[in-house]
Amino acid sequence: MDASPKTTVAAVNGQALGGGAEVSLGCHYRVASAKAAFAFPEVSLGLLPGGQGTQRLPRVAPLMTAVQMILQGKVLPAAAAMKNGIIDAIAKGDVVDEAAAFALSKPPNPISKRPVAHANRFYAASGALDQALLMAHNQAPTMVAPASIIACLKAACSTMSFEEGLKVEASEFTKLVFSIQSAAMRHLFFAERAAQKVPGVNAKPMPIKKIGILGAGLMGGGIAMCFAQKGVPVILKDAKQEWLDAGMKKITGLWASKAKKGKMTEDKYKQLMALVTPTLNYEDFKDVDMVIEAVPEIMDLKKQVFLDMEKHMRPDAMICTNTSGLDINEIAAVLKDPSRVMGCHFFSPANVMQLLENIQTKHSSELTLSTGMAMGKLISKKTVMVGNCDGFVGNRMLAPYAGEAKMLWEEGATIEQIDAAAQKFGSA
Incomplete structure (x- = not known):
């Protein structure tokens, strides 16, 4: 040429x-x-x-x-x-x-x-x-x-x-x-793309036009930001007004800081804030396509909020849990239709960290799984589908790493030596 x-x-x-x-x-x-x-x-x-x-x-x-x-x-x-x-x-x-x-x-x-x-x-x-x-x-x-x-x-x-x-x-x-x-x-480039393809999951995902987040804490607030930044309206619910106010204050602060530094226009800041609606009422989940639960890691609490959500949500809407280690099969079992449930384990801070673990339960439908993977892509996460096991993948890998590091320290190695060894291996 x-x-x-x-x-x-x-x-x-x-x-x-x-x-x-x-x-x-x-x-x-x-x-x-x-x-x-x-x-x-x-x-x-x-x-x-x-x-x-x-x-x-x-x-x-x-x-x-x-x-x-x-x-x-x-x-x-x-x-x-x-x-x-x-x-x-x-x-x-x-x-x-x-x-x-x-x-x-x-x-x-x-x-x-x-x-x-x-x-x-x-x-x-x-x-x-x-x-x-x-x-x-x-x-x-x-x-x-x-x-x-x-x-x-x-x-x-x-x-x-x-x-x-x-x-x-x-x-x-x-x-x-x-x-x-x-x-x-x-290898990482192709592995990330291969992870997006889940064998046997070929159903067309449901569109996600509106999302509910249960829990306005560090994780819930970060997850809400992920969706709002993609133009998806968010209903953010918590149990007490002071918790809800604290969560909204955190979200407002992060976006306002970007606007102040010139990384976001004032109009964009206002648009994002308008997409997040705080509430104390489960009734406001009536027209959402999915709710991601991010309440404390207490099994009885999660079961109860799942039952509360079921009363006020569409029967075809998905209910996901952000648990980092609880048995999702047990949580889902309280619902009339556990096939609409899967795990969505975000990493903290959720609005920054790229990894998202989607966890399939023994009852998760093909539609639920395909929609969960599409959701991860929608918010630009690097999403992997994993099984419902102790620690899933991220924490399951991290636990033995941390355990070995602690034992090396107890045996006399300095923190600097441990960090240097991990970095040389490629872990940092």
């Missing part, structure tokens, strides 16, 4: 990520739809763009933009990509038709023959890339990909030819692709 004697134009109508972005940069020009986006997410896999991306991007975009995209995986929507010189036009109609017309109106202009902008060379020579590497190291000290990425960008902004820069990119990419770290990160 780059060497074609005829003009080549990439017509981009969606997300051009990684190889897709590199293919577009292999063309002489790029025309994108308004909904298109460009990114190089390879760093999240311990890699770098190995299809000439490290040498092409600095020839069309400002160096700091190239650093943010390749070193941090930043996504640029079409408008930002246009502003930064990555694309040449945003289509107003059919992107293919406009790309074809663009090709007929422009001469060939391969990126490989374009010089790197003087400003990019100046910033590179002034230590901007070294500073970017230092910041990356401070954020993730054990990551090896950033150093290789910076080496490639330095090559692009040096006196090397395009072809010489490609040799640096190929060498650094090969080093990374065969590294243990990248292999582990790629």
Whole structure:
């Protein structure tokens, strides 16, 4: 494409990520739809763009933009990509038709023959890339990909030819692709996606248009925030007004802090607050699609609130428990229809931690399970389906780790030695 004697134009109508972005940069020009986006997410896999991306991007975009995209995986929507010189036009109609017309109106202009902008060379020579590497190291000290990425960008902004820069990119990419770290990160990437697929669960999930949260404490409040931030109305219930007020105060404080720091607009803050309705009444659960119970870990208490919820909820609405270790089969047994129950174990703080354990009981229906997995995806959690056993998965793994650490300390090892050993093993 780059060497074609005829003009080549990439017509981009969606997300051009990684190889897709590199293919577009292999063309002489790029025309994108308004909904298109460009990114190089390879760093999240311990890699770098190995299809000439490290040498092409600095020839069309400002160096700091190239650093943010390749070193941090930043996504640029079409408008930002246009502003930064990555694309040449945003289509107003059919992107293919406009790309074809663009090709007929422009001469060939391969990126490989374009010089790197003087400003990019100046910033590179002034230590901007070294500073970017230092910041990356401070954020993730054990990551090896950033150093290789910076080496490639330095090559692009040096006196090397395009072809010489490609040799640096190929060498650094090969080093990374065969590294243990990248292999582990790629395994994690595919494992997380495999976890989303539950064998035997093929039912179409129910839509979740409104959610109920029982318990406005640390966990309940955090769970409520997860849904509100995705635009789902939340009914937040607790047993006493002072508990409810404390929970709402915590939620308000967290969002208000973001607004004060400029991480959220005032309008967005108001929209989020309007989505959370505090209540003391079970009757307000009458039209929710799911309730997630987050009351204290007391078996009798959970059984009682399940019975109370059942009286006021639709018979097809799901009832989930956020227990971290109680037998969910026993909790569900108090209901007339235990098939509507599953566990949803969030980790604290729920509005921050990514992991969500969905626990299937012996009575959970296929619809219940599929809806629970869809719910996790809706709120952007990394969701895994697990069995109803002691500690489920997270705590079941953590308990022996913690036990061994305590025994090492009792036998004379220092806390620093234990932490260092765990980190060397890869646990931190």
